[in-house]
Amino acid sequence: MTSQKFRTVEISDSEAVQKCLEILEAAARVSNFSITPDGRVSESDAAALLGVAPLTLRNWRLATAAIPWHRIGGPAGRVTYRLADLAAHIEAARESR
Helix, strand or coil, X not given: CCEEEECCEEEEHHHHHHHHHHHHHHHHXXXXXCCCCCCEEEXXXXXXXXXXXXXXXXXXXXXXXXXXXXXXXXXXXXXXXXXXXXXXXXXXXXXXX
């Protein structure tokens, strides 16, 4: 397992993802985003948490499926993202810089 420096404290990748998840959950609650019992948010809420437009997130999904997603309600249903997957994506992007 690799690790990275974070505010002069050595932390593992999994600890970084967990900390990022905690921050995303807090941000979602402060913004009054609806979070499902299994930790999912809507596409528009996920985009807001990532700081991108919903259309950008949709394009990523269609082009690369970089972040795991789930469609609820069939082909025309609602797309959701797990906060844990968003946190993992954020931390993976941080490591590649």
